Amino acid sequence: MPSSRLGGKPVACSLLEQDLVLFRDRNSQPHALLDRCAHRGVRLSLGSVVDGTLRCRYHGWRFGGDGRCVQIPSLPSDASIRANVGVPAFRCLEQDGYVWVWIGAEPPQPDTPSTIAHFHRYRWKQGTMLFACSFVSAIENSLDWCHAAFTHPWTHPHWFASKLHGIRDQPYECRVTEHGLVVFAPVTKDAAAAVPAGALKIDFTLPDRIAFCVGSDDPLIVLRFVPVNPAACRLEWLARRTLPLGPRIRWSHRTPTVFAQDRKVLESAQEWYDRGDPNFERSVEADAASLLVRRVIALAAEGRWEASRRHLHQRRIVNVRA
Numbered sequence: 001m002p003s004s005r006l007g008g009k010p011v012a013c014s015l016l017e018q019d020l021v022l023f024r025d026r027n028s029q030p031h032a033l034l035d036r037c038a039h040r041g042v043r044l045s046l047g048s049v050v051d052g053t054l055r056c057r058y059h060g061w062r063f064g065g066d067g068r069c070v071q072i073p074s075l076p077s078d079a080s081i082r083a084n085v086g087v088p089a090f091r092c093l094e095q096d097g098y099v100w101v102w103i104g105a106e107p108p109q110p111d112t113p114s115t116i117a118h119f120h121r122y123r124w125k126q127g128t129m130l131f132a133c134s135f136v137s138a139i140e141n142s143l144d145w146c147h148a149a150f151t152h153p154w155t156h157p158h159w160f161a162s163k164l165h166g167i168r169d170q171p172y173e174c175r176v177t178e179h180g181l182v183v184f185a186p187v188t189k190d191a192a193a194a195v196p197a198g199a200l201k202i203d204f205t206l207p208d209r210i211a212f213c214v215g216s217d218d219p220l221i222v223l224r225f226v227p228v229n230p231a232a233c234r235l236e237w238l239a240r241r242t243l244p245l246g247p248r249i250r251w252s253h254r255t256p257t258v259f260a261q262d263r264k265v266l267e268s269a270q271e272w273y274d275r276g277d278p279n280f281e282r283s284v285e286a287d288a289a290s291l292l293v294r295r296v297i298a299l300a301a302e303g304r305w306e307a308s309r310r311h312l313h314q315r316r317i318v319n320v321r322a
């Protein structure tokens, strides 16, 4: 949940088919509860925040950040509330412009989300878009070196480059990292060398983060494709602002055209995957990054990332027409 979207009202939010409601208490601390009132199931996100508690819109029951019911207005004044009246509450923390919720039964590993390099040095805009496609396809698209000249008229540097110089051979490099993989150009000559300082770098961090960096490790754009269900995800985007003015993070209602262009092609393909036979797919060498990130996500989902990453192809140079 983007920090700039969570103010004095409760906000509904879905994650892996769980419907949640988030709100802030009196100290501005975020809390996440199941979006279902313990009384008659009304969505708590329809209610309001009163004195740091969440009040249901139907009969006014109130719940604290730990999910316990703290007030039932229809009870006689001398009656007490049973201890087992409440809604499930989830672990929650705020970091680098987002409120993070952990819905797993076991504690998270690692116990905090990955950070953004020098986040507090910059000012940011953030926004949300729903994509009716799997989060894996959206991540593959973000690492795909060849689509921009066709999918992104007037919005993408590669489209302008292709108009100026035509479609050209362009080698890119793909490297497995501790936390996912990076795709970058220009390629390095030395297999063990670091990513060149001036490179355009697209950094994928498990489970769902893409960072675009140009010339440094401080990202210009950070995308997260949060899985809502197997066939839909929510893009949470964060873009660095050029002028150092105004609030640190500003909420944007705009739908950036470049993301809408990706959404259009991805949603049209998802319809075929939903029909259940992915064997129609054919790939070429240029799809190396897409195929590799698929593998990385699959290994992580099976809990085998740490054990397997050393055996993955560590470095690959791919020559593409882009």
Ligand code: FES
Residues within 6 Å of the ligand: 037, 038, 039, 040, 041, 042, 056, 057, 058, 059, 060, 061
């Ligand atoms: S349904 Fe929430 S108070 Fe009755």
Ligand SMILES: [Fe+2]
Residues within 6 Å of the ligand: 141, 142, 147, 148, 151, 152, 262
């Ligand atoms: Fe794209």
